[in-house]
Amino acid sequence: MSLRLGIDTGGTYTDAVIINEQNQVLVAVKSLTTRHNLAIGIGESIGKISAELLADIEMVSLSTTLTTNAVVEGNGAPVCALVAGLSESQVKKSGLAQILDDHLIIRLEGGHDASGRQVKPLDITTAKAAILANKDKVSAFSVSAQFGVRNPSHEVQLQQLVTQLTGMPVTCGHELATSLGAPRRALTASLNARMIPFIQDLIQAVRDILQQLNIQAPLMIVKGDGSIVNADTALVHPVTTILSGPAASVIGACALSGSRNAIIADMGGTTTDIAIVTNGQPELASEGARVGDWQPMVETVKVYSIGLGGDSEVRFYGGSIALGPRRVVPLSLLAQQYPKVLKRLQAHLDDGPTPRHNRFVTRLESNQALINQFTPIEHQAWEMLEHGPAEMETLVFENQEVAKALARLERKGMVIYSGFTPSDAAHVLGHSSHWSVEGAKLAAQIWARQMRHLYGLGSWEKGNSQEPAQRVFSLMNDAICQTLLEAGLHQENLLNEARSRNLAGLLGKLILKNGEKDDENALFGINFGKSHSLVAVGAPAATYYPLAAKSLSLDLILPSYGHVANAVGAVMGSVVQRSEIIVTQPTQGIFRIFHGATPFDCTNLDDALNQAESIVKEQAYELAMSAGAGEVEITIRHENKHVTSELDGDLFVEGKISAIATGKPVLEIKVAN
Numbered sequence: 001m002s003l004r005l006g007i008d009t010g011g012t013y014t015d016a017v018i019i020n021e022q023n024q025v026l027v028a029v030k031s032l033t034t035r036h037n038l039a040i041g042i043g044e045s046i047g048k049i050s051a052e053l054l055a056d057i058e059m060v061s062l063s064t065t066l067t068t069n070a071v072v073e074g075n076g077a078p079v080c081a082l083v084a085g086l087s088e089s090q091v092k093k094s095g096l097a098q099i100l101d102d103h104l105i106i107r108l109e110g111g112h113d114a115s116g117r118q119v120k121p122l123d124i125t126t127a128k129a130a131i132l133a134n135k136d137k138v139s140a141f142s143v144s145a146q147f148g149v150r151n152p153s154h155e156v157q158l159q160q161l162v163t164q165l166t167g168m169p170v171t172c173g174h175e176l177a178t179s180l181g182a183p184r185r186a187l188t189a190s191l192n193a194r195m196i197p198f199i200q201d202l203i204q205a206v207r208d209i210l211q212q213l214n215i216q217a218p219l220m221i222v223k224g225d226g227s228i229v230n231a232d233t234a235l236v237h238p239v240t241t242i243l244s245g246p247a248a249s250v251i252g253a254c255a256l257s258g259s260r261n262a263i264i265a266d267m268g269g270t271t272t273d274i275a276i277v278t279n280g281q282p283e284l285a286s287e288g289a290r291v292g293d294w295q296p297m298v299e300t301v302k303v304y305s306i307g308l309g310g311d312s313e314v315r316f317y318g319g320s321i322a323l324g325p326r327r328v329v330p331l332s333l334l335a336q337q338y339p340k341v342l343k344r345l346q347a348h349l350d351d352g353p354t355p356r357h358n359r360f361v362t363r364l365e366s367n368q369a370l371i372n373q374f375t376p377i378e379h380q381a382w383e384m385l386e387h388g389p390a391e392m393e394t395l396v397f398e399n400q401e402v403a404k405a406l407a408r409l410e411r412k413g414m415v416i417y418s419g420f421t422p423s424d425a426a427h428v429l430g431h432s433s434h435w436s437v438e439g440a441k442l443a444a445q446i447w448a449r450q451m452r453h454l455y456g457l458g459s460w461e462k463g464n465s466q467e468p469a470q471r472v473f474s475l476m477n478d479a480i481c482q483t484l485l486e487a488g489l490h491q492e493n494l495l496n497e498a499r500s501r502n503l504a505g506l507l508g509k510l511i512l513k514n515g516e517k518d519d520e521n522a523l524f525g526i527n528f529g530k531s532h533s534l535v536a537v538g539a540p541a542a543t544y545y546p547l548a549a550k551s552l553s554l555d556l557i558l559p560s561y562g563h564v565a566n567a568v569g570a571v572m573g574s575v576v577q578r579s580e581i582i583v584t585q586p587t588q589g590i591f592r593i594f595h596g597a598t599p600f601d602c603t604n605l606d607d608a609l610n611q612a613e614s615i616v617k618e619q620a621y622e623l624a625m626s627a628g629a630g631e632v633e634i635t636i637r638h639e640n641k642h643v644t645s646e647l648d649g650d651l652f653v654e655g656k657i658s659a660i661a662t663g664k665p666v667l668e669i670k671v672a673n
């Protein structure tokens with residue numbers, strides 16, 4: 001047999017599937033993701049597959065939500081951003097200060113203008129000093145320059161300088177995006193650099209496992225547009241794997257359900273990701289899909305991704321109960337892994353309620369650059385977690401400095417809190433039972449007392465876990481419904497993000513209200529998704545989506561193996577690589593081709609377009625081959641802008657020539673001994 005192994009590493013679970021030549025699922029397994037050491041969870045999943053099947057693997061392909069989750073939660077490795085020629089207002093507009101400390105954003109003299117001419121020489125002296133000062137404080141560098149897509153020479157110089165002085169990973173803005181917009185390009189480069197350690201750890205973990213099992217098949221990774229690339233390519237541009245998991249889930253959900261017109265909803269532990277598929281094709285967001293609060297300049301499947309999942313924290317916010325976007329460890333899971341937690345939860349329930357009840361701390365990441373910068377008290381706190389969770393309530397009284405240190409580590413994304421979640425509510429209500437039901441019930445009661453006595457919400461009696469769990473379950477249904485409506489409005493591109501959210505909230509109330517009343521005399525009769533079925537996938541989908549589909553009067557499909565749709569989709573893609581060149585007419589009769597470090601001119605438009613086409617063909621072909629493609633087909637697209645002048649008639653202004661190289665991955669079967 002010729003088999004493919006699909007692996008999806010999510011925030012909560014790591015899935016693995018075996019797919020045969022007929023695209024049938026032969027095996028589907030799950031294990032908990034071990035974020036501090038990904039190899040453990042990946043190894044446990046693959047270890048559940050028989051050696052006979054593993055011996056026939058011809059390709060291994062990964063999808064992951066780790067990069068999506070990191071962006072949504074605001075986590076990532078420490079990065080130093082070198083920006084050349086950008087003004088202070090451009091840097092502020094970019095949002096870099098929201099993901100990086102101020103001292104890690106280095107503004108430099110330099111940059112070019114729209115014609116590719118140097119505005120100011122690059123300040124190499126300041127750049128060198130900044131690189132040496134920060135090399136031991138960060139995991140990677142990002143580089144972006146004003147009009148770097150028109151002339152990347154300053155970015156290339158900075159890239160070479162980082163490599164020479166440190167040998168560390170460095171990302172250039174012009175390598176990731178060809179569109180103008182220096183602030184967004186700078187942000188995209190930094191997001192990419194922040195993701196490098198995540199992807200490095202993931203790839204190394206999988207390579208180690210494959211080596212142990214003597215599986216020598218090619219290793220591929222799903223990009224955000226649903227295509228796949230080999231691991232080496234993904235290591236250079238990990239930001240392209242933002243929405244890798246959601247893209248894989250769209251492909252997998254379509255394959256498993258057979259639907260050509262569908263609203264694909266993928267719910268995991270951390271996020272809900274929604275995409276609309278029409279006539280069998282998901283729409284691509286050429287300017288990048290919105291992920292949490294960010295919109296990096298990376299072409300992706302058009303996905304609406306928000307921090308709403310089974311492990312979303314149920315919290316007090318703005319005078320009411322809110323869900324997410326922060327992910328916490330469900331108490332039902334923590335109690336399953338560490339049964340001693342049950343005794344402490346009972347103690348919380350017997351004490352007067354505090355905001356720290358239900359709050360334990362466990363390790364999450366293991367970023368060496370951050371560990372190197374720990375203070376002595378942070379090192380003490382970190383070492384404390386080596387053997388299991390620490391209880392915040394006890395620490396506040398016994399060692400307040402360690403408690404504060406753990407809070408700092410949580411803000412840095414190195415540790416994670418526990419809390420009451422929709423997953424816990426599902427265990428209380430009997431919709432789930434794979435983790436500790438006792439832990440879930442205790443957590444629900446503790447949470448209910450916190451809401452009532454600390455914030456004045458709810459009137460649940462002590463010992464009642466059912467009613468607060470039902471309240472959370474209902475809130476989850478409302479949130480899912482609103483998210484589906486937001487995604488629909490977002491798909492239509494009629495409203496901005498804030499207005500879509502507000503309108504979705506109003507529409508949701510009307511639809512849910514009418515559904516409850518079933519009033520023939522209602523003023524509003526609102527239909528949603530009548531032409532599309534709702535295909536729900538992901539581990540919690542069967543728990544939450546039947547009620548959501550009923551609330552919105554949608555036809556629901558819960559496909560077989562939908563709980564591992566990402567892993568299925570991981571092995572369905574092709575290698576797709578793109579190359580683009582811009583041609584402009586800066587002055588009458590001069591056509592400038594922006595290619596490489598030095599743009600060049602032609603005096604004939606047809607010659608300029610033909611030369612540009614030849615260049616992008618060659619670039620796309622080489623990119624596809626280096627990304628792991630076999631035979632490659634190339635499609636050329638021209639997008640030309642003209643204006644009409646009374647004196648000159650039709651006048652060429654600008655053209656974008658694109659080459660899209662597509663091919664199936666090179667496969668080889670090497671049977672394990």
